[in-house]
Amino acid sequence: MPKNRPEGTRIERDGLGSMSIPADVYWGVHTSRAVRNFPFSGYRLPPAFIRAFARVKQACARTNALLGYLSGERGPAIVEACSEIAEGGLHDQIVVDAFQGGAGTSTNMNFNEVIAARAAELLGGERGDRELVDPLRHVNMHQSTNDVYPTALRVAVLAMLAGLEEAVSDLQAGLQRKEAEFRDVVKVGRTELMDAVPMTLGMTFGAFAEAVARDRWRIFKCRERIKRVNLGGTAVGTGLGAPRDYVLAVAGNLAEVTGLPVSRAENLVDVTQNADVFVEVSGMLKACAANLLKIASDLRLLSSGPAAGLGEIVLPPLQAGSSIMAGKINPVMPEAVTQVALRVMGNDQVVTMAAGLGQLELNHLLPLIAHSLLESLSLLTAACRGLAWGCVDGIKPRPEQCRNHVEQSMALATVLVPALGYGAVERIVKEADDRGETVAARIEATGIASREAVERLLSPRRLCKLGFTPEEFEEVRRP
Template sequence: MEFRIEKDMLGEVKVPQAAYYGIHTVRAAGNFPVSGFKTNPFLIRAVAQVKQAAAEANMSAGLLDRRIGEAIVKAAGEVAGGGLSDQFIVDAFQGGAGTSTNMNVNEVIANRAIELLRGQKGDYLLVDPLEHVNLSQSTNDVYPTALRVAAIGRVLDLSEVLADLQGALQEKEASFAGILKIGRTEMQDAVPVTLGQEFSAYAEAIARDRWRLYKVEERLRQVNLGGTAVGTGLNANPHYIYSVIEELRAITGYGLARSENTIDLTQNTDVFVEVSGLLKAAAVNLAKMAGDLRLLSSGPLGGLAEIKLPEIQAGSSIMPGKVNPVIPEMITQVSFQVMGNDQVLAAAAAAGSLELNAFMPVIAHTLLQSLEMLINAVNILNEKCVKGIMADEARCRRWLEESHGFITALTPHLGYGQAAELVKQARRESKNLREVVIESGLFTSEDLAAIFTPGELTRPGVAGTKYLKKGRDKR
């Protein structure tokens, strides 16, 4: 392998001749071989978009030679489009508030721009990572701004897949609307519900998650770009400061705005805590729903088996024919990871001190990882599980008939004490409660048939009131 020699204030380092990164990246890669996770690619692309905007603004302000600036813009555009992705080698867990990532991007863009100008990689007299690519900037305004840009895109993507999931759940709500089943509280038989009503609750929870995330995107639009090191804007030309936001807005298509207090956004990271908290809320709803799907599909012969999940892979290496609810299990694990990430992110945000939060890299990693996992997991849940769920109406009816849950519907007509005695009798004699009620002479089979319908049992009011009054008047 051929190498070039690059220098910095600490000395000389050999850099692979073919590499687009440089000395700062090599040092960082050697200093932080920690997790195996590289800096999130969506963050890299967002940093590159910031570099594009900065080069355009610097040229507009007369601070950057147009030939150099246009090469930087083109190189940054390639990176923002996903190019040279193998050149971003710094671990996600790094000291320096993101400086290593910023320099990795600066060096890659500089060397690609040098190449575009027909120079040799490492010839920083042509395009310098600091003097040209990082002109008018600091890691402390580039990195938080890029994280906001990356997070906006991912939040919108998550909102979209949640909307798709909500729609699929609402379709199940409609198709299962007439299937009466036993409801359960504290894992015990309760009053009847329809299977559609259960799915309607899932749909509503997902709708809240989607709406909350859609709204929080607005707060991510405030950026501190132009604030440089601590938010005061030192070393940034006023023309640059105001034009760079316009350039970034045009590049990203997002409604970005410069914060009225860039010192605030340079040191405080609570907006990321807010977004992460909403991701945690979504994870909680997804985990609860996934647990319900596992319970409702349990069996298929020794469990509830009120619904059937799509069979997508064999479930056991020893038990032939076994199929497991692997998609809900995956969703549960993703949800746990998102909840854990939220705790890490909150701790990192609280650990910021004075004018800067040094722990931005772990904030970025956990937030973008949670978003990525949820986007992928929700899409898989929708496509490979929810859309294919089938109801076992006979099983739903069986558990309802064998339960004592519907006695609650008769309680207003009988009184709590008499209703409880009928339940005790059914249990004592191991009989179906419906049979015991009919044998008591308190209700006929026709009475019960009229009372025990989805329309009577699953909406507000006392079930069967109109029917019983009309029928008993005739009798």
Template sequence: MIEISGESLFRMEQDALGSAAVPKDAYYGIHTLRAKDNFPISGRPVNRRIIEALLLVKKAAATVNGKLGFLAASVSSGIQIACDELLSGELDDQFVTDAYQGGAGTSTNMNVNEVIANLAIEHLGGTKGDYRLIHPIDHVNLHQSTNDVYPTALRIAAIPLLRTLSGQMALLQEGLQAKEKEFADIVRLGRTQLMDALPIMAGQSFGAYAKAAARDRWRLYKAEERLREINLGGTAVGTGMNAPPGYVYAVAEELREISGLGLSRSDFPMDVTQNMDVFVEVSGLLKAAAVNLLKISGDFRLLNSGPDGGIGEYKLPPVQAGSSIMPGKVNPVIAEMIGSVSMRVIANDTAITLAAASGQLELNAFIPLIAESLLESLELMIHAVPVFHERCVGGLKLDRERCSDHLERCGVMAAAAVPYIGYDAAAELHKEAAATGRTFADLLEERGLMTEMQGSAAIQQLRSVQAGIPGHTERDPL
């Protein structure tokens, strides 16, 4: 011990590189201390969900190793009890490795091993650091490698989040479908390339949004299947060296039982150990959902713009004052928030893609980055999607008068006239109407290009946004 003013504040621990002074009260040990010193990068600890998942893996391994006689009953029990306490939130401040680290997750794995060991040692009446009772590697990490426990833990951490997010997307889909019905009787001007186009029913645009959300919901729901296959028992490179066959099969069963997830042992663990494409696939589906959310929120912001100097057809719920200098200004902050989250998810997907592609030979050293990025994307979307649903979509209104005014002043009647008078003539009339301020219908009537009955029917059908040729039935010749 190192003594300061008669009080021992540190304990000495050793590893292959030598010895180091570990804070006496710390449950972590020398391996964690070195990682803490080596990676003072973000100031953000490893995602708590990875820690929880690793604790489940350690508990399963200790249980099986105890049953098979590889661990003494007291050691196996001590590890299991320590895992349960830590899963309840005990000693969260002892998991101190930075989210950005080298080593394929070894620092995090050792942090978990050491905290479990020292807590279990205390339960056995020992002193922290007395690894003769319970050793972080020989006991807690028995028959394991970082390379099989970390990929397994990431799957365990991600699956419940995927389930939650799929449910949130389902609720968003329902909210958009409700708006489809609410606005089913309102015609608004359609726009392509930000220019006036054919009219649509306002509800139809929300129906299109709902279809996109439905695809995202289903894709995310199905993505869980990709994550169920684990390489636990494959040890360092997937061959299973130093892991007895009885343990290999039993530990997968035990982990499935205590996690409540439909996990299955890979029939080729080497694949799961070195290839990270499954996480790229899941991230890609998150990116697809983010792209849809970014597009939808962008539409909301554009159609809400103004209200006096912009389009102003949508009225997004006012949730907070928007300016410290302009009284009365209210900004579309919820739509902006979901847009920002979507951009972050898209950026994380790029990081995951690069990290997965940068794996070499029998291992991917960048799986900690994959884990942090994937879990961040999932958590962000889980928090953001319901806020967008409840505080933006749910309270969105339409300005019927503004929609009608824009429709009246646009040149969409030119499109309705094309089947009767041809494209070039319709374009000339549209140009004249825009220059003179007269309506397209007035010019049609003045030139005698359409009968009053045809014009009236065309206008009426255009307003109802039906398929077919405005003012014309299948039996009528043009």
């Protein structure tokens, strides 16, 4: 055992000197320095990013092996080590903090060292045997952090977009089912939180569904924005340090190992230094968050009370709502979704500013962009699924409460404006209010229309029609 070497450790060296590394870990000296330098957040890379990064490394090693730059068994061993990580192995060895300097160099070196150590094992050697597999000379061959890291981020975003699109689709379908289920429930529409005109509860959920459908379309379009990669561009996008046949082949190998529609960007310098595509994707996620915020807020209002609020719908009871008020049930799922939406909106601002602060040939804030964007994707996916199964699917209407609100509202008189004129209807509303009557009762009392005629004008079928026809007012008489 070397002098001054603690038991159960190994010594590794870099350009700054030597360090003692625990013998049982796969990472090495570069990772150890990063862990010491950046003990900031405790956040680790999300699994989707680890899998994506490993696939990028796999594509690079595969390309180098196929072209003969990695000779013998070394190339296949590196490819196998990358595949193991991509399939869920050794994730606990990716230990650098999400917030780090160096534009992601610490992350890249963490992967290089773990892959090299595992590949050395596969070849019958020991972890840290750099003669057998070197993290830089072999695993990082023809690569730079500046092309590997942003490519891995794009791959991770593409993979996570598929999950988000599925979750949004399920939420849309759930809202559409409620649109059909509630099509005959007449309720009061509200503008600026004040009574407006009658509508159906199905219309409310139909509007929710349409907003979510637009989110689904936006998420689909995100793929077009994010699928061009700069892999092969090395440090600044010129490909310096990489052979031409490698540069031309590596993106195609990445598409094969990931099964994703990635391709080499036409201008690698552009993709290396500019992060506006991440801002664009983040903006689309923010739009989804805004819709979730609106829907969650409306569901809370419509279910409020239930005795002393609107109480027009009942949300599924998920858990006890109070430690002191027995029997109280709170709208916990819409509340959780609201918090997710606000977080995503905050992340969008972070991504926007970080992209704009990139300088010259590289954006040094890519780790912050990656953390914020991937967190938004993860949160939105979970929130859409939670809102669908934990709220929307179990919503029940309260038709009598909805009907009572319609009858008590002065706003239903608006249906008569085309026949009587604004001034006449305004007088009816005032008379009803002065007498403490409902508008329907006042209309019937003055002989303007029978209750049956008013019922027909407020029928779900009539409310679902666009506009009116003169025949609908044949039973209405001017006072």
